[in-house]
Amino acid sequence: MNRREREELRVRGIFGRRAALLGLAQVGLVGFLGHRLHKLQVEEGERYATLAEENRLSARLLAPPRGRVLDREGRVVAGNQLNWRALLVAEQTTDTAATLETFSRIVPLTEQERARIERELRRRRRFVPVVVREFLAWEEMARIELNAPDLPGISVDVGTTRIYPEGEHLAHMVGYVAPPSERDMDGDPLLELPGVRVGRAGIERHHDRLLRGRAGTVQLEVNAVGRVIRELDRREGVQGQDVQISIDAELQKSIRGKIEEGTSVVLMDARNGEVLAMATQPSFDPNVFNSGVTAAQWREWTANRATPLINKATNGLYAPGSTFKMVVALAALEARVAQPGDRVHCPGHMDLGDSRFHCWHRPGHGGVDMRQAIKVSCDVYFYEMAKRIGIDRIAAMARRFGLGVPLDIELPGTRPGLVPTREWRQAQGKPWALGDTVVHGIGQGFYQLTPLSLATMTARLATGRAVQPHLTRAVGGRPVRGIRPDDWPSLGIPESQLRLVRDAMWAVVNEAGGTARAAALPAAIGAQMAGKTGTTQVRRVSREQRERGFRVDQMPREWRPHALFVAFAPHDNPVFAVSVVVEHGTSGSGAAAPLAREVLAEAFQRLRPGQGGLGPRIAEAGRT
Numbered sequence: 001m002n003r004r005e006r007e008e009l010r011v012r013g014i015f016g017r018r019a020a021l022l023g024l025a026q027v028g029l030v031g032f033l034g035h036r037l038h039k040l041q042v043e044e045g046e047r048y049a050t051l052a053e054e055n056r057l058s059a060r061l062l063a064p065p066r067g068r069v070l071d072r073e074g075r076v077v078a079g080n081q082l083n084w085r086a087l088l089v090a091e092q093t094t095d096t097a098a099t100l101e102t103f104s105r106i107v108p109l110t111e112q113e114r115a116r117i118e119r120e121l122r123r124r125r126r127f128v129p130v131v132v133r134e135f136l137a138w139e140e141m142a143r144i145e146l147n148a149p150d151l152p153g154i155s156v157d158v159g160t161t162r163i164y165p166e167g168e169h170l171a172h173m174v175g176y177v178a179p180p181s182e183r184d185m186d187g188d189p190l191l192e193l194p195g196v197r198v199g200r201a202g203i204e205r206h207h208d209r210l211l212r213g214r215a216g217t218v219q220l221e222v223n224a225v226g227r228v229i230r231e232l233d234r235r236e237g238v239q240g241q242d243v244q245i246s247i248d249a250e251l252q253k254s255i256r257g258k259i260e261e262g263t264s265v266v267l268m269d270a271r272n273g274e275v276l277a278m279a280t281q282p283s284f285d286p287n288v289f290n291s292g293v294t295a296a297q298w299r300e301w302t303a304n305r306a307t308p309l310i311n312k313a314t315n316g317l318y319a320p321g322s323t324f325k326m327v328v329a330l331a332a333l334e335a336r337v338a339q340p341g342d343r344v345h346c347p348g349h350m351d352l353g354d355s356r357f358h359c360w361h362r363p364g365h366g367g368v369d370m371r372q373a374i375k376v377s378c379d380v381y382f383y384e385m386a387k388r389i390g391i392d393r394i395a396a397m398a399r400r401f402g403l404g405v406p407l408d409i410e411l412p413g414t415r416p417g418l419v420p421t422r423e424w425r426q427a428q429g430k431p432w433a434l435g436d437t438v439v440h441g442i443g444q445g446f447y448q449l450t451p452l453s454l455a456t457m458t459a460r461l462a463t464g465r466a467v468q469p470h471l472t473r474a475v476g477g478r479p480v481r482g483i484r485p486d487d488w489p490s491l492g493i494p495e496s497q498l499r500l501v502r503d504a505m506w507a508v509v510n511e512a513g514g515t516a517r518a519a520a521l522p523a524a525i526g527a528q529m530a531g532k533t534g535t536t537q538v539r540r541v542s543r544e545q546r547e548r549g550f551r552v553d554q555m556p557r558e559w560r561p562h563a564l565f566v567a568f569a570p571h572d573n574p575v576f577a578v579s580v581v582v583e584h585g586t587s588g589s590g591a592a593a594p595l596a597r598e599v600l601a602e603a604f605q606r607l608r609p610g611q612g613g614l615g616p617r618i619a620e621a622g623r624t
Contacts, residue, residue, distance in 0.1 A: 063193045064213035065160050067240030069174055069203055071249040072276075072473060076165060078174050078204065083161035084136040086144055086154060087194050088117070091126035093153035100132070102150050106143050107133055112292075123182070124192060131194040134161070135291060159195040161290050168283040169253045172311035173245065173275075173411065173471060175202020176286035190215045200289070203245060203471060206410040210475060213240035241476035246274035251606050255279040255599055261306050262583030264313045265599055266455035266469075269614060270568050270577040271485040273459060273467035275409070276603065278452070280316075282308040314414040317448035318581055321534030321588070322377045323566045324398075324443030326461060326501045328385050329370055331397035333497045337388035340500055343367040346380035355435055357383050360535070374504035377515050377533060379442045386441025391432065394440065395421045400466075400491055402456035403449055408468040417453055420446040443534060454579035458566040461505075462530075462574035464491050464498050505530035506571045509593075519593035521569065525604050531567030531596065533588030538562060560584040565592035569600050575609040576600055 069078035086107070093099045100117065103109070109117075113133070120130045132154065133140075141156050148154070162177045164170070177197035184198050185191055190212060191198065198212075199205035216237030221230050246269070255265055256279045267277040282304070288297060301309050310316070332338040348364035350357045359365065359379040365372075373381035386394065399405050404419030418424075420440070422432040439445045452469055459467050465488040472480050481487055508514040508531055515533045538561060563585030568574040578596050585591030607614050 061189060061193055062216035062218055062234070062237050063159060063190065063196050064215060064237030065239045066162065066177070066197070067207075067211040067213060068242045069211075070242060070244045071170075072244065072246050072274075073248060073250075074244070075249050077170050077245070077247075077249055079163050079165065080160040081163045083134055083159050083195065084141055085134040085157055085159060085195060086132040086136060087129040087157050088121075088132050089127060089129050089153050089155070090121055091153075096121060096153070099151060099153055102147070103132060103144075103154060106147055106151075107136075107140050109133070128192050129155075129157070129194045134195070157194070161195070162197060162287075163290070164286045166249055166253065167285045167287060169256055170247060170249065171202075171283050171286045172280060172313070173202050173247055173278055174286065175204035176200055176289040177204050178289050188212075201413075202411055203243060205412050207243050207472070207475070211240040211243065214238040243472060244474040245471045246276060246473050247278070247471065248276055248606065251603065252277045252279060254602055254606075256281065256283075258595065258598055260582075262312075263585075263595070264316060264451040264579075264581045265595070266313050266451045266579045267599060267603060268455050268459050268467075268469060268577045270459040270462040270467070270574045272483050272487065273456070273469050274473065274483065275452075275469050275471050276576075276607070277599075278311075278313045280312045282306050284308045311411070312581075313451045314409070314411050316450060316581070317415065317417055318450075318562055318564070319445070319447045319536040320403075320443040320449050320454060321536035321562075321564055322379075322443055323454060323457075323532050323534035323564050323579075323588075324447070325374055325377065325382050325441075326505065326532060327398050327401055327403070327457070328382050328389070328394055328441050329374060329501055329504075330493060330497055331389050331394050332370075332385045333500075334397065334493070335389050335393050338370065338385060340370045343369050344373070344378075344381045344384045346378050348380070350380050350383045350438070352435055352438060357435075357438055371500065371504040371507065374501065374532065375507040375511060375514050377508075382441040383438045384441075386437050387434065389441075391437045391440055392421050392423075394437075395419045400493075401460050402466075402468075403453050404447075407452060407456060408470065409452065410471050414452070415450060417450050418446060418448040444536065451579045451581045454564070454566050454581075455577055458568055458579060459574075459577035460491060461498065461501060462568035462577055463488075464493060464495065465489065466491055502530055502568075502571065505532050505567075508532055509567070510571075515589050516565065516593040518589070519565075519597040521597060521601060521604075525601055527570035527604065528572075529567045529569035529597075529600055530571040531565055531593065533593055534564035534566075535561045535586075535588050536564065538584070558584060560586050563588045563591035565589075565596045567593075567596050567600065569604075575614065576603050578603075 065080050068076055071077050088096065088099065090096050100114065117130060117132055124130060136156070144151065144154065144156055164174065178200045180191045180196065180198045190196055199208035204211065214237055217235050219233040221232055255277050259265060259279060259281050261281045263281055265277065265279045266275065268275055284301060345367050346359055346365040348359050348362050360377065365376055365378045368376065368378050368381050398419045404417050406416045407414060425432040436445060440447065456469050465485065467488045470482055473483060474480060506528065509516045509520050510528055516531050519531065521527060521529050538559065563582040565580045565588050566578065568577045578599055580592040580596045582591040
C-alpha cells in the first residue's frame with residue numbers, strides 16, 4: 001500500500017468516526033426531544049393545559065354590597081348607590097406613570113388624587129385593581145372608552161358607594177365609612193378590592209364585619225395583554241347583614257330642629273335601654289367622606305370651637321348639678337344616715353370651718369325633709385347628707401346608676417366620665433377634704449358626666465333595673481338580646497326608696513313650688529312626667545359678687561352656667577327617660593326643662609306608647 005492509499009484510508013477513518021459521532025449525537029438529540037415531548041405532552045400535559053387555561057382566564061373577586069342600616073321603623077339611614085369608576089391594574093401596563101399621565105389629560109386628576117393612587121399602587125399587589133377616579137359622569141366614561149387603546153390597564157367598572165339619606169341628623173350614631181388603611185388589613189382579601197369601605201365611627205364601625213358581607217367571584221377571558229374579551233362566569237357575593245337601630249329618624253330630625261348649638265338631648269326607652277333619639281348640635285354630613293374630605297373642609301371642622309365631629313351626648317363632659325341629688329338621697333337611705341321624714345334647717349347657707357356654702361335660694365328653705373329637698377332643690381339639705389354619707393358611699397351608689405363607668409353602647413370612643421373618690425384624689429397627690437364632700441353632695445366639684453350617662457341614670461331610677469343604653473334592635477332581621485325589659489337585672493334597691501325619689505321628682509314638675517312647675521306636660525298628652533332640674537357653674541362666683549347681687553344673665557355667655565334637666569314619663573308607668581344639657585343655658589328650669597317637655601310631648605305623639613307603638617316590630621332583611 002502506497003503512501004497515497006494510506007492517506008485516503010486515514011482520512012476515511014476520520015470521516016467515519018466523525019459521522020458516527022454525529023449520528024450518535026443526532027440519535028441522542030432525537031431521543032432527548034422525544035423524551036421531553038413525551039414528558040410535556042403525556043406526563044405533564046394536564047398541568048400545562050391548566051396553566052394555559054389560567055393564562056386565558058382571569059378570576060377576580062367581587063365586592064358585595066354593604067349591609068344597610070335601618071331605623072326602628074325600617075327607614076334606610078345608611079344604604080348603597082351605584083358608583084361608576086375608573087380602575088387601574090398595574091400588571092396590565094408596562095408604565096403606570098405614562099398611563100396615569102394620559103388618563104389625566106382625558107379626566108383631570110388633582111395632585112392629591114395622584115398621590116393617593118401612587119400610594120395604593122405601592123401598597124397593593126400588581127394584579128389588584130386600584131381606583132383612579134370615582135363617581136364618573138357619562139361624558140367622562142365615554143372619553144375613557146374612546147381612548148381605551150391609549151390607556152393600557154385602565155377599565156371602567158361599576159360598584160357601590162355609601163349614602164346617608166338623613167345626612168347630619170344621624171351622623172354621630174350611624175357613623176361613616178372610609179377606605180381601609182394599613183392597620184385595617186386583617187387578612188380579609190375583601191379589603192384589597194377597589195372601592196371597599198370600612199366603618200370608621202358609630203354603628204358602621206361597631207358592626208363593620210357584619211355589614212361587610214362575603215366577596216363574590218367573576219371569571220373573565222382575557223387576551224395576551226390582559227384585555228378582557230368576555231365574562232365567562234359570575235357568582236355574586238353575599239350582601240352584608242342589615243342592622244336595625246332603635247333610633248326613630250323622624251323624631252331625631254324633629255328634635256334637632258328644636259335645639260341650638262351646644263345642646264344635647266338623649267331620649268331612651270326606660271324599660272329596656274333602647275336609645276330613641278340622640279340629638280346634638282352641631283353635627284356633620286357623613287356623605288362627605290364618600291368622595292374624600294378636602295383639606296379645607298377638615299380645617300373648617302377642626303377649627304370650629306363647637307366641635308361638630310364630636311358627639312357631645314356621649315363625649316361631652318359636664319358636672320350633673322342638682323340632677324345628681326336623687327343619687328345622694330338614695331345613698332343616704334342605704335347608709336341609714338337619714339330617714340325620709342328627717343328635717344334639715346336651711347337658712348340659705350352652711351358654714352364649715354372658715355368656708356360658707358350657699359344654697360341657691362338665698363333666703364333659705366327653712367326646715368325640709370327628703371321629698372321637699374328634692375322638690376325645691378335645697379342645697380343645704382344635700383350638703384348635710386353628703387357630710388353624713390361620705391364621698392366613697394356616694395360614688396358607689398352613682399356607679400350603680402351608670403355614672404362614671406363604661407356604658408355598653410355601640411358607639412366606639414364613648415367616654416365613661418368621672419365620679420371621684422377619696423382614692424382617686426389621693427392618687428393625684430392631694431388630700432380629700434370634708435369641703436370637697438360637701439360640694440359633691442349637690443353635683444358640683446370634680447364630677448364629669450355625659451348626657452347619655454344622665455339619661456341612663458334616669459332610666460334606672462324610673463324602672464329599678466340596670467338597663468344599659470343600646471342602639472341595635474336587630475341584625476339580619478333577628479332581634480338582639482336586650483329589647484325586653486326582663487333582659488335587665490334589678491338594681492337591688494328597695495322599691496320603697498325608689499318610690500320616694502320618684503314621687504319627689506313628680507313634685508318637682510307637678511306641685512306648686514317645684515323647680516320645674518312650668519314644664520308640666522300638656523293635659524292632652526294624658527300623662528305626667530317626673531323630673532329634676534340642674535344648674536352647674538362653669539365659673540366660680542366670689543363672695544364680693546354675691547354681696548353685690550350679680551345677675552347671671554348679664555355675664556358673657558361663655559361664663560354662664562350650664563342648664564340640665566332629667567325626666568321620665570309617664571310617672572306612674574315609665575316608658576321614656578330623657579336628659580337635656582344646654583351649654584351656658586343659665587338655668588335648668590328656664591332652658592332645659594321646657595325643651596324636655598317638648599321632646600317628651602312629641603315622643604308620646606309619634607311613638608304612641610300603649611297604643612301599639614314602641615313594640616317589638618323588627619324590619620325584615622332586604623337587598624340594597
